[in-house]
Each structure stands twice: as C-alpha cells, then as structure tokens.
Amino acid sequence: MKNSRVRRLKDAHPATVLFKGVRVVDPANNLDQEMDVLVEDGVFKEISPRIDIPDPCNLKVIKADGLWLLPGLVDMHVHLREPGEEYKETIETGTQAAVAGGIVAVASMPNTKPVNDNPAVTKYILDRAKEIGSCTVLPVAAITVGLAGETMTEMAALIEAGAVAFSDDGKSVRSSQVMRRALEYASIFDVPVICHCEDPDLSRNGVMNEGVMSVKLGIRGIPRIAEEIVVARDIILAEYTGARIHIAHVSTEKSVSLIREAKKRGVKVTAETAPHYFSLTEEILETYDSRFKVNPPLRTQSDVEAIIQGLADGTIDVIATDHAPHSPIEKDIEIDFAAFGMVGLETSLAVSLGLVRSGVLTPAELVKKMSQNPADILGIPYRGICKEEEASFIVVDPNAEWIVDSTEFYSKGVNCPFEGKKLVGRVELTVCRGKIVFGRGEYQWLVE
Numbered sequence: 001m002k003n004s005r006v007r008r009l010k011d012a013h014p015a016t017v018l019f020k021g022v023r024v025v026d027p028a029n030n031l032d033q034e035m036d037v038l039v040e041d042g043v044f045k046e047i048s049p050r051i052d053i054p055d056p057c058n059l060k061v062i063k064a065d066g067l068w069l070l071p072g073l074v075d076m077h078v079h080l081r082e083p084g085e086e087y088k089e090t091i092e093t094g095t096q097a098a099v100a101g102g103i104v105a106v107a108s109m110p111n112t113k114p115v116n117d118n119p120a121v122t123k124y125i126l127d128r129a130k131e132i133g134s135c136t137v138l139p140v141a142a143i144t145v146g147l148a149g150e151t152m153t154e155m156a157a158l159i160e161a162g163a164v165a166f167s168d169d170g171k172s173v174r175s176s177q178v179m180r181r182a183l184e185y186a187s188i189f190d191v192p193v194i195c196h197c198e199d200p201d202l203s204r205n206g207v208m209n210e211g212v213m214s215v216k217l218g219i220r221g222i223p224r225i226a227e228e229i230v231v232a233r234d235i236i237l238a239e240y241t242g243a244r245i246h247i248a249h250v251s252t253e254k255s256v257s258l259i260r261e262a263k264k265r266g267v268k269v270t271a272e273t274a275p276h277y278f279s280l281t282e283e284i285l286e287t288y289d290s291r292f293k294v295n296p297p298l299r300t301q302s303d304v305e306a307i308i309q310g311l312a313d314g315t316i317d318v319i320a321t322d323h324a325p326h327s328p329i330e331k332d333i334e335i336d337f338a339a340f341g342m343v344g345l346e347t348s349l350a351v352s353l354g355l356v357r358s359g360v361l362t363p364a365e366l367v368k369k370m371s372q373n374p375a376d377i378l379g380i381p382y383r384g385i386c387k388e389e390e391a392s393f394i395v396v397d398p399n400a401e402w403i404v405d406s407t408e409f410y411s412k413g414v415n416c417p418f419e420g421k422k423l424v425g426r427v428e429l430t431v432c433r434g435k436i437v438f439g440r441g442e443y444q445w446l447v448e
C-alpha cells in the first residue's frame with residue numbers, strides 16, 4: 001500500500017483549501033514570503049499575509065508552517081512510451097508519477113511506437129491524456145518522419161493537432177541541411193526545436209563516458225565531442241537562421257561554455273540539464289550497473305561542476321528529467337546490451353533541492369528552472385500563484401527525509417539511479433488546473 005493517493009484529472013475534486021503560514025515562492029509574481037493562501041473551487045481567491053475566515057465550515061484549513069507552496073512544476077523532457085511501449089510506461093502511469101513528483105505538465109517525447117510524426121499520433125496522445133491522465137501532457141512531435149533524419153514532418157499540421165515543439169530526441173538530425181530547413185520552418189510558427197546533440201559516428205556503440213574510467217572498466221566510451229560538435233553545429237544553424245533552439249540534456253563542460261558564448265552573441269538558444277548530470281559522475285559505473293547507463297552518459301566531476309556553474313549563472317535555463325523508463329528486460333542485463341535511460345519524475349525535485357541547500361540556487365531560481373522557464377520556452381500560458389487564476393501548485397516539505405524505493409513509484413520504470421539513497425524534500429500535495437490530483441501522508445484524505 002502506498003502512503004499516497006493519485007487521481008485522474010477528470011475525476012479529481014476542485015481544491016477548496018486555506019493554507020496558513022505557508023512559504024509562497026513564485027518568481028513570476030515576485031513572491032517569497034510566508035502567506036495565507038485561500039483556494040476556492042480550484043481558483044486562487046486570496047493570497048495575503050493573513051486571511052481570517054470566521055466560519056470556515058466548508059473549508060479545509062491546513063496549518064502549513066515549514067512547508068513551501070510553489071507553482072506546479074513543468075517538465076519539458078519526458079518519455080511516456082505510449083503509444084507502443086506500454087509495458088515500460090503509459091500516459092496513465094507516467095502522469096501519475098509526474099504529479100507524485102510535483103509536476104503538473106509534461107512534454108512527451110516523440111520516440112514512441114509509432115513515432116509521433118503525424119497528427120493522428122499527436123491527437124491520440126492528447127485524447128488519452130484527457131481520458132486517463134493526472135496532469136497536462138504537451139506532445140513534442142518529431143522533426144523528421146520516423147526519426148529517420150531524412151524527410152521533415154508536416155509541422156503546420158502537427159502544431160494544429162497540438163504539438164508544442166519538435167525534436168528527434170534519442171537521435172540528432174544527422175543532415176545539417178535537413179536541420180537547417182527544420183529550424184527555418186519551425187521559426188515561422190515560433191515553436192522551439194529541441195536538439196538531442198550527438199554525432200553518431202563518434203558515439204557509435206559507446207556505453208559510458210570515454211576516458212580513463214572507461215578504459216579501466218573495459219567499457220566502450222562515448223567521447224564528449226560527440227555531444228559538443230552537434231551543440232556547436234546547432235548553435236551555428238540557429239545563429240544563421242535566426243531560429244529558436246533548445247539544447248536537451250547538457251552533460252559536458254564544453255557544451256555549457258558553447259551555450260554561454262552563444263547566448264552572449266544573442267543566439268536564440270536555451271538549454272536544459274537533468275538532475276543526474278549535476279549529482280552523479282561516471283565513477284558510479286564501477287558497479288557495472290545498467291541503471292547508470294544513460295545517453296548522454298554521466299561524465300566527470302569537472303563536468304558536474306561546470307553544469308552547476310551553468311545553472312547558477314543562467315546559461316542553463318531548465319532542469320528537466322529526461323524520464324526514460326525501461327523494463328527489466330532492457331535493463332537487468334549486461335551493461336553493453338542494456339537500454340539507455342533513467343527514470344526521474346519522482347525524484348527530480350528532491351535531488352534539485354540539493355542545489356538550494358548548497359547555495360547554488362535560491363528557491364525562486366529553482367522554481368524558475370523547473371516551472372516558469374520551461375513553460376515560457378514551450379510557449380504555454382503561465383500565471384504562477386496569482387489571484388483569480390486557476391490554481392496549479394504544489395506543497396512541499398523541504399526538510400522531509402526519505403529513502404528512494406522504486407517499488408513505491410507510480411512509474412512503471414524502476415531504473416532509478418538514486419535507488420536506496422536518502423533524499424531531502426518531498427512533495428506533499430499537487431493541485432493541477434484547480435484539481436487535487438495527489439496527496440501524501442496526512443494529505444491523502446484531500447484527494448478522496
């Protein structure tokens with residue numbers, strides 16, 4: 001039995017709650033202070049230092065000292081695996097995992113089976129999300145048909161069907177000419193192209209970061225230049241075309257500096273990294289455990305430090321999970337043959353809160369990178385914690401200690417790199433589009 005409850009969005013009750021003395025952190029509305037917050041019928045009715053309601057009979061009143069109330073998180077890099085690989089994850093389980101991790105909107109990557117390269121697949125994803133999802137799903141459509149890197153997809157029709165961005169995630173678009181045309185076309189609609197940066201000729205058959213460690217372990221290496229060459233190329237293409245690009249899962253020091261320099265020149269580039277790239281290094285592969293096999297691979301301590309610096313100075317705009325669930329069939333095998341990927345939806349906030357405790361980011365900066373910035377990059381409306389707006393927010397206990405146990409996850413994926421680790425900071429309650437979709441521990445009853 002899980003010590004928490006989730007609900008589908010369509011079945012969840014509207015929130016009618018008064019929080020007393022909660023720390024509200026919302027950079028979009030310049031808020032970082034203790035407040036009382038009144039939510040009625042799923043709408044923020046009042047946000048002020050003190051709200052006194054003489055007869056709160058129909059109202060749940062929550063004494064929230066020590067808790068934080070944040071805008072719901074937006075994760076712009078998630079693999080939901082549906083359609084086609086429902087044994088790894090479904091829209092239902094993936095969105096349940098999302099809300100358990102405080103995430104109210106996920107961008108779903110197109111490397112499904114079939115690939116999301118036509119409006120029928122995009123519509124299928126949106127319809128399923130409406131039917132069984134616990135949060136908002138924002139489909140990312142493929143740049144090229146079948147992710148084959150050759151023929152561009154019908155971008156206009158895909159946007160019309162509901163796609164919010166384009167990516168061949170899992171692969172780079174090998175041809176610079178196809179990528180150039182894709183950028184030119186996407187810029188007409190002002191939608192971002194999300195770049196998976198990897199030169200397959202350089203990364204070929206690699207399993208972990210190339211270096212002393214890969215030699216020592218006898219595991220084939222993926223050189224850092226496989227990523228950096230394509231980061232450089234895509235920046236040059238964005239600069240030339242004037243299009244907007246977003247660099248996915250940044251993992252190396254040089255990628256960070258290429259992006260930093262490009263931003264200084266005014267190139268329309270944004271970037272994301274994932275919690276495992278600022279909290280783990282290649283050393284962990286000493287265990288030969290396939291859970292730590294991910295693409296791009298875990299790198300070295302100096303890369304970790306450069307990524308942290310990139311997050312601190314604004315070079316890296318977003319923390320996304322790259323949640324990539326796989327089943328034991330693909331993961332509990334020899335590392336050479338195992339699939340790339342790690343799950344992250346249910347641990348990302350807790351791991352990222354480490355950046356606040358170590359003074360790298362303020363709570364407001366963290367919220368920007370996990371909520372406001374990804375929403376802005378994807379071009380979805382974003383109001384934060386604002387009076388008279390539909391409420392999408394989370395309540396977090398920043399000091400709650402817990403041990404990661406993937407058997408407790410809502411995700412079907414158990415390929416978690418933080419299994420058995422103690423993390424600090426936990427989502428207690430998630431309200432998405434006015435509805436209470438997740439409650440943990442003493443907040444479970446709010447979901448019923």
Ligand code: DOR
Nearest residue numbers: 079170294295324340341
């Ligand atoms: O490790 C990864 N897994 N990296 C990717 O780019 C794709 C992902 C997946 O789909 O499993």
